[in-house]
Every structure is written in C-alpha cells, then in structure tokens.
Amino acid sequence: MKLYDIAHSRAGDKGNTLTLSLIAYHEKDYPLLCEKVTAEKVKEHLKEIAKGDIIRYELPNIASLLFVCYDALGGGVTTSLRMDAHGKTLSYALLEMKI
Amino acid sequence: MKEKIRIGCGAGFSGDRLDPSLVLVERGGLDYLVLECLAERTIALAQKRKRQDPSLGYDPLLERRIESLLVPLLQNKVRLITNMGAANPLAAAQKIIEIARRKNVKVKVAAVTGDDVLDKIDPQDQAMETGRPLSASGPLLSANAYLGAPGIIEALQQEADLIITGRVADPSLFIAPMIVAFGWSLDDFERLGKGTVLGHLMECAGQITGGYFADPGKKDVPGMAKLGHPFVDVWPEGRGIIGKVDNTGGIINLQTAKEQLLYEVVNPYEYFTPDVIADFSSVQLTDLGGNRVQVAGGKGKQKPDTYKVSVGYQAFHLGEGEITYAGSNAVARATLAGEIVRERLKDAFPELRIDLIGQNSVHDDRLHQANIPYEVRLRVAGKAPSFQQASRIGEEVEALYTNGPGGGGGVRKYVQDVVGIVSTLIPRSKVTHHVTLFTA
Structure with missing residues (x-):
C-alpha cells in the first residue's frame, strides 16, 4: 500500500531545509510507520529532490513522525529555480511511498 | 490576574x-x-x-x-x-x-x-x-x-x-x-x-x-x-x-x-x-x-x-517562459520544445531548469505513474544578472510559436527581481x- 492510505502529511520550509510530517490516521498504525518509514527509505524515495541528510524524529505523543530533509529545496526557498520553491507539494511525494 | x-x-x-x-x-x-x-x-x-x-x-x-x-x-x-x-x-x-x-x-x-x-x-x-x-x-x-x-x-x-x-x-x-x-x-x-x-x-x-x-x-x-x-x-x-x-x-x-x-x-x-x-x-x-x-x-x-x-540580499533576475502542448504526442512535442530552447540558451544560462508541468515539474519522474497527460505545459527558468538578460528566456519560449514543434500555445513570459535570504x-x-x- 501507499503511505497515502494510512497517513497524512504537511510540508514546511526553512531556507534550504524541507520538513515533512507523517501522521497516522489511526494511532494503531504508528508502530508500522516507525518500522517501515525509516530515514534511509525516505532518502531513497526522495533522492532526486532531497540532496542532503534526512533526520527522523519520533513523536509518539501525537502518533507522528517528522522528517527534516537538508539541501532539499533547490538551493533555498528564495533563490530556487523550482516552480514550487517552498516544496509545498512534496508532502504528497512522501505519501506516494509504498510500504 | x-x-x-x-x-x-x-x-x-x-x-x-x-x-x-x-x-x-x-x-x-x-x-x-x-x-x-x-x-x-x-x-x-x-x-x-x-x-x-x-x-x-x-x-x-x-x-x-x-x-x-x-x-x-x-x-x-x-x-x-x-x-x-x-x-x-x-x-x-x-x-x-x-x-x-x-x-x-x-x-x-x-x-x-x-x-x-x-x-x-x-x-x-x-x-x-x-x-x-x-x-x-x-x-x-x-x-x-x-x-x-x-x-x-x-x-x-x-x-x-x-x-x-x-x-x-x-x-x-x-x-x-x-x-x-x-x-x-x-x-x-x-x-x-x-x-x-x-x-x-x-x-x-x-x-x-x-x-x-x-x-x-x-x-x-x-x-x-x-x-x-x-x-x-x-x-x-x-x-x-x-x-x-x-x-x-x-x-x-x-x-x-x-x-x-x-x-x-x-x-x-x-x-x-x-x-x-x-x-x-x-x-x-x-x-x-x-x-x-x-x-x-x-x-x-x-x-x-x-x-x-x-538578512536580505539582491540575488538575481529570474526569467521564465511557459507554453502548452495538447492532444496526441503532446509530451513528446513539449520535450522537443524544451530541448530546442536549451540548445538556444545553454551558453548564456549554464543553470537552466526545464519542466513539463503536468508531468514532472514539482516532484520527479520516478514518482510519476505512467499515465500520459492529455495536455502538458513546458516551463523554462533561469537566473541572470540583469532584467534584460533574464528576458531572453521568455523570448526564446515565445519564439517556439514559429520556430518550435507544432501546436504550442498560451505563452506567458515573466521576469522577477529576486531577493534572497540568509541568516x-x-x-x-x-x-x-x-x-x-x-x-x-
């Protein structure tokens, strides 16, 4: 299945850093997200977009993961040539990932 | 209180x-x-x-x-x-x-x-x-x-x-x-x-x-x-x-x-x-x-x-141009148009971005499932030190009307004075x- 089936996400930006939340619709699916959606898997999935390291934070209090992706916004929100310079659509790129 | x-x-x-x-x-x-x-x-x-x-x-x-x-x-x-x-x-x-x-x-x-x-x-x-x-x-x-x-x-x-x-x-x-x-x-x-x-x-x-x-x-x-x-x-x-x-x-x-x-x-x-x-x-x-x-x-x-x-700084001028292709073989014609513009601009713009809107403009091709869009919009973007030079990108895209693949339409040209931010x-x-x- 796709992450889209069990989770939702919002993308955020800080300079050249992209943040992607991954929020389980049902808390029971949170352990599955923790197990399957590692920082390495996300890096592989987004390798054409996120050029730098990816750090994963676990937030069991809200059954959510947060991926902080460095060097991921084409040089930075203000100077990127990408049409979506903020990377706002990339939440749905993460949700395309199959597990 | x-x-x-x-x-x-x-x-x-x-x-x-x-x-x-x-x-x-x-x-x-x-x-x-x-x-x-x-x-x-x-x-x-x-x-x-x-x-x-x-x-x-x-x-x-x-x-x-x-x-x-x-x-x-x-x-x-x-x-x-x-x-x-x-x-x-x-x-x-x-x-x-x-x-x-x-x-x-x-x-x-x-x-x-x-x-x-x-x-x-x-x-x-x-x-x-x-x-x-x-x-x-x-x-x-x-x-x-x-x-x-x-x-x-x-x-x-x-x-x-x-x-x-x-x-x-x-x-x-x-x-x-x-x-x-x-x-x-x-x-x-x-x-x-x-x-x-x-x-x-x-x-x-x-x-x-x-x-x-x-x-x-x-x-x-x-x-x-x-x-x-x-x-x-x-x-x-x-x-x-x-x-x-x-x-x-x-x-x-x-x-x-x-x-x-x-x-x-x-x-x-x-x-x-x-x-x-x-x-x-x-x-x-x-x-x-x-x-x-x-x-x-x-x-x-x-x-x-x-x-x-x-800290805000004067970064560059962003030039952009867009044109749409539709119907049979639209993606191939848009791709060809992008290649033509790249060839014409590559010396002046070493860093040129070419997107097919509807295909690969915001994510990347690997995430794209093989359904072929009926219409697709070519976007070309590049950085230049002056307004005049940045304008060349839109001009070249517009020139695709009479100098590019068949059936392109809806050209838009943009130049933007870009302010960058560092901290x-x-x-x-x-x-x-x-x-x-x-x-x-």
Missing part, C-alpha cells in the same frame, strides 16, 4: 483573506487579535519600498486591514498585535493614526522597533546556510533580528490599543499577551514553552482550521469558501483550547492540529524562539468535539543567548527594542 484570555489569529501571511479577522473581532469574543503578515522575504521587499519612499515600507495591505478593523476593534475592546510594520513600524503607526483621525476615533498605537540591525551586523559574519560571509551572497538589502515578546509586553503595559512591530518571532506575538495577562515571569520557561506551543499552532491562522488540509474523500472540510480563522482560550497554567467562531467554515480536529504542530519545525525537541527553547514532544492534544481541540503539556528551557537575524546570529547585547507611542 485574568482567569482566561482569548487570542484570535486573523491572518497567517501578508496576503491572507481580510474577512476572517473581521468575523473574529465582531463575533469571536476576543481579548486580542494577532495578524501575522511577515514571511522571511517580505521584510527585504518592504525595505526596498522604504528606500524609494521613507513613508512606506510597511505591509501593503495595512491600510485596507485597518480601515475595516479599527472601529470594530475599539467597539469590541479587542487589542491588536501585528507585525504589519514590516520595515517601517513607525510609518505604519502614523498611518493608523491618520486613519483614526479620519474616522474620528480615539486610539493609542505603539510601534515596536529595534529589529533593524543592518548597521550592527558585519558583512563578513558567516551566513548559517552557506558557511560563507554574508556579503558573498550579494549586495545586502536588509538585516532584521527576530525580536521576542518584551517589546510587545512593554507596549501592552503602556495600554496601547494597537501594537505594530517589525520582525518578531511569530510565537512571541502570542505569548506577549499571555505574559502580561497572567503575570508570567520571563524566566518561567516551562510556561513560556507551553505558550509558544499555542502560538506556533495559531500563527498560520487558517492552517489549523482546515485550510491547507482538505483532500476530497480523504480529509473533507466543510464550508471552505467561508473558512473561519482560529482563536485560542488560554489559562494561566499554559493550557489552551483552540476553537473558531460558530457558523464559519472549516474544521478543527486532531488531524489539523497535528499537521500544524509539526509545520516548519526542524527539531520538535528544541524549537528555538528568542523567548524560550520549546519542547513539543510532551504536547497532549485532545479533541473536545465541536471544532475544539485542547492543547496541554509542552515544555521549555532557557532561551538562546543570541538573536537570529534574517546569521547576533549577540543579545547588540540589540535593543524601542516602543514609541502615538495617540489620536
């Missing part, structure tokens, strides 16, 4: 809708209204306007927002806190006084300044993003420190009705009234952390009431055309309940709250503001039903010794805030 205060947020960015703030003021039972209108780059653009005309440099929508809000704010005894001062809070305050006189109402306005540190930073200081000197990025246009709550607190204590700031950390706009109303100490990092969690949840206005959330069939949001903006009821211990005005559109639930809690957060265990380093990992969200979510928990620790400074740190001792009062 107050038992509870209610703070509304009626704008989450400079261009946000005007109506929701009026609904909040007239029907929200607010004590305070916050309008957050200052994105990273906005202040550098405002600085450019101020250089052209010293009476400008505040938010371009300030007059329209204040025209509609001023009398309802005073009638409903709601105090306004906003960063619409941008590069020129003093001129913004004077503009508000002018509007008040015209409307024949009495008002006290406070301008909070001190964030402009362009003459206090060293262009040789290192940019956090590049590791190189700030001046290496380009000619510096602006440098603004993210101030904390103290300037706003002082303005509230002097009983200003409207408080206009420049660059202030977004959550500080919200914790200032909490600190004043509940008598929190500026060293009570536990409570400042909790207040910062609430401020962070509120600062994007509609993003917690169902804006930037809907996905039909999956995450449905009712009444989006009339999306209401949020308010938060805050208690002295730092607990809050987020809600919205009855009969407005939108939805507040655990899903909207979680998306916003993690929005633009680079470390949820250490969320830096000038007032506190907050910890989101102990936040407990409870859906109370009826579009109300309770926010409890959250912690904080000692604030940083430095202020973050956002640095400045010691607290170099930055002082000032509060200037104006009355009408």
Whole structure:
C-alpha cells in the first residue's frame, strides 16, 4: 500500500531545509510507520529532490513522525529555480511511498 | 490576574483573506487579535519600498486591514498585535493614526522597533546556510533580528490599543499577551514553552482550521469558501483550547492540529524562539468535539543567548517562459520544445531548469505513474544578472510559436527581481527594542 492510505502529511520550509510530517490516521498504525518509514527509505524515495541528510524524529505523543530533509529545496526557498520553491507539494511525494 | 484570555489569529501571511479577522473581532469574543503578515522575504521587499519612499515600507495591505478593523476593534475592546510594520513600524503607526483621525476615533498605537540591525551586523559574519560571509551572497538589502515578546509586553503595559512591530518571532506575538495577562515571569520557561506551543499552532491562522488540509474523500472540510480563522482560550497554567467562531467554515480536529504542530519545525525537541527553547514532544492534544481541540503539556528551557537575524540580499533576475502542448504526442512535442530552447540558451544560462508541468515539474519522474497527460505545459527558468538578460528566456519560449514543434500555445513570459535570504546570529547585547507611542 501507499503511505497515502494510512497517513497524512504537511510540508514546511526553512531556507534550504524541507520538513515533512507523517501522521497516522489511526494511532494503531504508528508502530508500522516507525518500522517501515525509516530515514534511509525516505532518502531513497526522495533522492532526486532531497540532496542532503534526512533526520527522523519520533513523536509518539501525537502518533507522528517528522522528517527534516537538508539541501532539499533547490538551493533555498528564495533563490530556487523550482516552480514550487517552498516544496509545498512534496508532502504528497512522501505519501506516494509504498510500504 | 485574568482567569482566561482569548487570542484570535486573523491572518497567517501578508496576503491572507481580510474577512476572517473581521468575523473574529465582531463575533469571536476576543481579548486580542494577532495578524501575522511577515514571511522571511517580505521584510527585504518592504525595505526596498522604504528606500524609494521613507513613508512606506510597511505591509501593503495595512491600510485596507485597518480601515475595516479599527472601529470594530475599539467597539469590541479587542487589542491588536501585528507585525504589519514590516520595515517601517513607525510609518505604519502614523498611518493608523491618520486613519483614526479620519474616522474620528480615539486610539493609542505603539510601534515596536529595534529589529533593524543592518548597521550592527558585519558583512563578513558567516551566513548559517552557506558557511560563507554574508556579503558573498550579494549586495545586502536588509538585516532584521527576530525580536521576542518584551517589546510587545512593554507596549501592552503602556495600554496601547494597537501594537505594530517589525520582525518578531511569530510565537512571541502570542505569548506577549499571555505574559502580561497572567503575570508570567520571563524566566518561567516551562510556561513560556507551553505558550509558544499555542502560538506556533495559531500563527498560520487558517492552517489549523482546515485550510491547507482538505483532500476530497480523504480529509473533507466543510464550508471552505467561508473558512473561519482560529482563536485560542488560554489559562494561566499554559493550557489552551483552540476553537473558531460558530457558523464559519472549516474544521478543527486532531488531524489539523497535528499537521500544524509539526509545520516548519526542524527539531520538535528544541524549537528555538528568542523567548524560550520549546519542547513539543510532551504536547497532549485532545479533541473536545465541536471544532475544539485542547492543547496541554509542552515544555521549555532557557532561551538562546543570541538573536537570529534574517538578512536580505539582491540575488538575481529570474526569467521564465511557459507554453502548452495538447492532444496526441503532446509530451513528446513539449520535450522537443524544451530541448530546442536549451540548445538556444545553454551558453548564456549554464543553470537552466526545464519542466513539463503536468508531468514532472514539482516532484520527479520516478514518482510519476505512467499515465500520459492529455495536455502538458513546458516551463523554462533561469537566473541572470540583469532584467534584460533574464528576458531572453521568455523570448526564446515565445519564439517556439514559429520556430518550435507544432501546436504550442498560451505563452506567458515573466521576469522577477529576486531577493534572497540568509541568516546569521547576533549577540543579545547588540540589540535593543524601542516602543514609541502615538495617540489620536
């Protein structure tokens, strides 16, 4: 299945850093997200977009993961040539990932 | 000490809708209204306007927002806190006084300044993003420190009705009234952390009431055309309940709250503001039903010794051109068009971006499932040192009409003067805030 089936996400930006939340619709699916959606898997999935390291934070209090992706916004929100310079659509790129 | 205060947020960015703030003021039972209108780059653009005309440099929508809000704010005894001062809070305050006189109402306005540190930073200081000197990025246009709550607190204590700031950390706009109303100490990092969690949840206005959330069939949001903006009821211990005005559109639930809690957060265990380093990992969200979510928990620790400074610089001119192909073999014709333009421009633009909108423009080809779009739009973008050179990109795309593949249409050309942003740190001792009062 796709992450889209069990989770939702919002993308955020800080300079050249992209943040992607991954929020389980049902808390029971949170352990599955923790197990399957590692920082390495996300890096592989987004390798054409996120050029730098990816750090994963676990937030069991809200059954959510947060991926902080460095060097991921084409040089930075203000100077990127990408049409979506903020990377706002990339939440749905993460949700395309199959597990 | 107050038992509870209610703070509304009626704008989450400079261009946000005007109506929701009026609904909040007239029907929200607010004590305070916050309008957050200052994105990273906005202040550098405002600085450019101020250089052209010293009476400008505040938010371009300030007059329209204040025209509609001023009398309802005073009638409903709601105090306004906003960063619409941008590069020129003093001129913004004077503009508000002018509007008040015209409307024949009495008002006290406070301008909070001190964030402009362009003459206090060293262009040789290192940019956090590049590791190189700030001046290496380009000619510096602006440098603004993210101030904390103290300037706003002082303005509230002097009983200003409207408080206009420049660059202030977004959550500080919200914790200032909490600190004043509940008598929190500026060293009570536990409570400042909790207040910062609430401020962070509120600062994007509609993003917690169902804006930037809907996905039909999956995450449905009712009444989006009339999306209401949020308010938060805050208690002295730092607990809050987020809600919205009855009969407005939108939805507040655990899903909207979680998306916003993690929005633009680079470390949820250490969320830096000038007032506190907050910890989101102990936040407990409870859906109370009826579009109300309770926010409890959250912690904080000692604030940083430095202020973050956002530095704007003149970057380059961005040239863009677009053209659409449709029908059989559209993707192949658009791809060919892109190759032609690349060939024609490659010497002048070593860094040229070519997108097929509808195919690969915002994600990448690997994520694309093999369904062929019926129509596709070619986009070419590149950086240039001058307006004239940047224009060449649009010109070459337009030339595809008679010099490219068959059936292209709908050309648009753009050139944009781009201001870039880098960041640095400045010691607290170099930055002082000032509060200037104006009355009408």
